[in-house]
Amino acid sequence: MSTSDFSDSDMDIDPIDEVFSEAAEHLQKIHNSIDSTDLLEIYGLYKQATCGRCNTQKPSVFNMQSRSKWCAWNDLGEMPSEEAKRLYIEKVQKLDSTWQPKQKLGDKQKSSPGWVVHSIPQRLEEADQKEHEKNAFDYIKEGNLIQLQNALSSEIMEILDENGMGLIHWAADRNAVDILKHLIENGLDVNFRDSEQQTALHYAASCGHIECIRILLNANADPSIKDADGQSCLDVADNSDICELLKS
Structure with a gap:
């Protein structure tokens, strides 16, 4: 099968995916200035956007960090992935009003999938975590x-x-x-x-x-x-x- 067998529409990348990737990348640059409540909200939206409805077991009450993140994701219920992406983008823009994505929603461009840093922002850890609860x-x-x-x-x-x-x-x-x-x-x-x-x-x-x-x-x-x-x-x-x- 040659590349001519694919139409332009087959190769179009949804602009919301482009902007979502840009927002996720920008978040890594500003996460140290964001409070833990906003980071939990951002985490939940990211998981909902990329994985859909929460599909993991609720962590033990003794693991408060994981439990908080699980709740932030689980609370979004059946929210569609696209809606979660839009809310994620809006949240990043609200947290940093100076940020403007290169790709505008409503436009279309051809692009290869981007790689998004998926690690959890540094300040998401529970501030009151006890020393004996910590690991490597x-x-x-x-x-x-x-x-x-x-x-x-x-x-x-x-x-x-x-x-x-x-x-x-x-x-x-x-x-x-x-x-x-x-x-x-x-x-x-x-x-x-x-x-x-x-x-x-x-x-x-x-x-x-x-x-x-x-x-x-x-x-x-x-x-x-x-x-x-x-x-x-x-x-x-x-x-x-x-x-x-x-x-x-």
Whole structure:
């Protein structure tokens, strides 16, 4: 079958998907300035937009962080995916009135699917989480290398958390340079993949964390690895400088 067998309409990308991806990417730049209530709302809308109705069991009352996120998603009920995307976009615009998407709703353009950073914004963690409830993942999110060293064990070095991310993905996502070095020095596979087959290099490239990229490349991270959507870290790179670094 040749490309001529497809009409232009077959290749049109729904503009709302384009703007939704832009909004999700922009959120990563501003999430540190957003309070936890708004972040929970944003999280629920994102899950509803990308996964549909909540389809997971309610977490235990002893896991308040996961329980809060589950409730934010579950409360949206049968809301259609497109409506959730529109509300997500409106929420990001409300949180940052200076942001304007490149793609306008109502327009159509041809484009390949984009890769959206899916990690949970940093301040979504429960502010009142008790110290004895924390684990290695929590310490990475906090950037607490000392506590991580005490909590780190071979059993959790290559497991995925509730968000489908491993320790190394969180370190790259948070730009936690010292923690990333520590994980690699302790034998964590630099090419370890998350639930969407993305490596830490995907995260660092997408977020624009140059020092993390250098650390990963020096540890022989493979920039040619492709995720579940067939995209390499070069495909999701934040800018041309990062692309050049990855190529070198």
